[in-house]
Amino acid sequence: MCDFSGKLIAWLDHELPAEEATVVERHLQDCSECRSSVDAYKKVSGEFDAYCDAAIASSVRRGVPTWAPITAAAGAAAAFVALFLVIPRTRVELPAFHLPQAAVAASPAVVAAAVPASVSSIQKIHRRRTVKSASTRNANAAPAQSQNAYLPPDEPMIQIAIPADEIYPPGAVPEGMHFVADLTIAADGSAEGLRLRPRFAGFERRTIHP
Amino acid sequence: MSGDAAPLALPFSRLSTCASEATTLYRELREPMLRYLVCLGLSSDEAQDVVQDAFLILHRHLASGGTQENIRGWLFRVAHNQARNRQNRYDRNFSAASDAEIEAVSHQATPERAVLEKEKFQQLRKAIRLLTASERECLLLRASGLRYREIGEVLGIATSTVNDTVDRAIKKLAEKCNV
Numbered sequence: 001m002c003d004f005s006g007k008l009i010a011w012l013d014h015e016l017p018a019e020e021a022t023v024v025e026r027h028l029q030d031c032s033e034c035r036s037s038v039d040a041y042k043k044v045s046g047e048f049d050a051y052c053d054a055a056i057a058s059s060v061r062r063g064v065p066t067w068a069p070i071t072a073a074a075g076a077a078a079a080f081v082a083l084f085l086v087i088p089r090t091r092v093e094l095p096a097f098h099l100p101q102a103a104v105a106a107s108p109a110v111v112a113a114a115v116p117a118s119v120s121s122i123q124k125i126h127r128r129r130t131v132k133s134a135s136t137r138n139a140n141a142a143p144a145q146s147q148n149a150y151l152p153p154d155e156p157m158i159q160i161a162i163p164a165d166e167i168y169p170p171g172a173v174p175e176g177m178h179f180v181a182d183l184t185i186a187a188d189g190s191a192e193g194l195r196l197r198p199r200f201a202g203f204e205r206r207t208i209h210p
Numbered sequence: 211m212s213g214d215a216a217p218l219a220l221p222f223s224r225l226s227t228c229a230s231e232a233t234t235l236y237r238e239l240r241e242p243m244l245r246y247l248v249c250l251g252l253s254s255d256e257a258q259d260v261v262q263d264a265f266l267i268l269h270r271h272l273a274s275g276g277t278q279e280n281i282r283g284w285l286f287r288v289a290h291n292q293a294r295n296r297q298n299r300y301d302r303n304f305s306a307a308s309d310a311e312i313e314a315v316s317h318q319a320t321p322e323r324a325v326l327e328k329e330k331f332q333q334l335r336k337a338i339r340l341l342t343a344s345e346r347e348c349l350l351l352r353a354s355g356l357r358y359r360e361i362g363e364v365l366g367i368a369t370s371t372v373n374d375t376v377d378r379a380i381k382k383l384a385e386k387c388n389v
Contacts, residue, residue, distance in 0.1 A: 009377045015358050037384075044384045049353050051334050056248045 002031055008038050012045070232269050235281060242354040243289050249350050250293055260296065264289040283360035286351065290364050330387075337386035345379035348372055 004027050010016050011024045028034055160181040179196050186192040240261055247257035267288050272278065338346060344365065351361040358372040365372070 006377060009380050010358075010373055013352070013358070013376070015373065040384045041380050044380060044387060045353075047330065047334055047387070048338075048349060048383065051331055051338070052245050052249045052350065052353050054331060056245045056254075 002034050002037075004031070004034050005037060008034060009041050012038060012041055231278075231281075232265060232272060235268070235285065236265055239282065239285060243286065246286065246350050246354045247289060247293050249353075250290075250297075250347070252293055252296070256293075256296060260289050260292045263292055280360060280363065283356065283363040286354070286356060286360070287364045290347075333387050334383070337383050340386065341379055341382060345375055345382070348375045349379050349383075352376055 004024060007016060007020065007024055011021055014021075016024065028038065160183060161179070179198055182193075182195040182197065183191055184193045243261045243264065244254075244257050247260055248254060252260065264285055268281070268285055271284075277284075341349070344367075347365055348361055351364055352358075356364070358369050358376070361372045361376075362369045367375075
């Protein structure tokens with residue numbers, strides 16, 4: 001093994017002092033063994049980077065059922081079709097931020113018709129779970145929607161409850177009061193607007209149309 | 211009154227400088243930090259919590275006049291220690307994203323390419339598992355763009371040790387993956 005083999009990775013990482021780096025570069029011109037080692041180290045470093053990217057991408061997707069990728073493409077296509085079929089007939093006005101829920105609820109029903117019998121039992125289990133969770137979410141979303149009917153419906157919105165103690169000194173606001181921050185998110189994911197509203201505990205669950 | 215205004219102006223201006231600096235750092239370092247923490251074995255949610263905590267601590271650190279040298283290494287060290295605390299609390303071991311489902315990379319590629327990439331990643335995952343915790347951490351921090359000196363500060367080891375560890379780890383991976 002070449003004497004320089006211990007310095008090649010540090011050289012690749014620009015971690016060698018200038019004089020040493022020059023010596024290594026001169027050596028690389030003559031030594032094919034070191035040149036191929038440098039190529040290998042470069043390649044494995046790149047693969048390690050890609051592996052890290054894949055790990056974070058998959059960690060974000062981990063909430064999705066593990067077999068979901070099998071039907072993901074079909075599901076997406078079915079969701080599209082379902083939306084086109086459903087929306088004009090029932091004339092349901094779906095705000096932009098409700099579309100994903102409609103897609104989740106609609107896709108398995110259409111997918112189930114297209115899959116072979118061997119996998120349909122698994123599909124059924126998933127369908128039940130998905131529909132249940134989607135309906136639960138819709139039930140939760142309904143009062144929130146009516147409560148915030150005055151807000152522009154076509155902008156995705158996040159509500160953050162802030163205890164008054166976090167922003168004012170103790171005693172500065174009446175007991176039981178907290179704040180709700182309405183955060184609207186622009187299409188590119190950036191925060192577009194922030195509105196801070198005072199709220200009294202106990203009045204939170206009251207809806208305009210019970 | 212003008213005499214009172216002068217001492218008040220200092221902390222406020224420092225605070226706003228700190229805030230803008232912290233915002234710039236947040237934009238620049240959030241993703242690499244998340245990537246590092248997830249690859250250490252934290253869930254995506256835990257990683258986001260840790261990054262948020264780290265930036266809160268940074269804000270307090272800068273507002274209280276703490277040192278502004280090598281903030282990048284400082285932030286990674288805070289995040290690293292927080293991750294370690296969490297993992298101790300949940301009694302889990304550091305793992306190199308052992309349960310990472312690597313299909314994530316394949317959705318943009320052709321099927322043949324996706325299969326090849328998956329095989330390559332599985333081979334790499336096996337090789338990464340054979341590394342020591344310190345070797346893995348060094349490589350992850352290196353992949354996050356940290357210099358050897360910064361890696362040494364994060365992990366509390368000498369720069370020369372980082373140099374040796376990275377050298378050994380890359381050579382092990384190259385050997386196991388037949389690169």
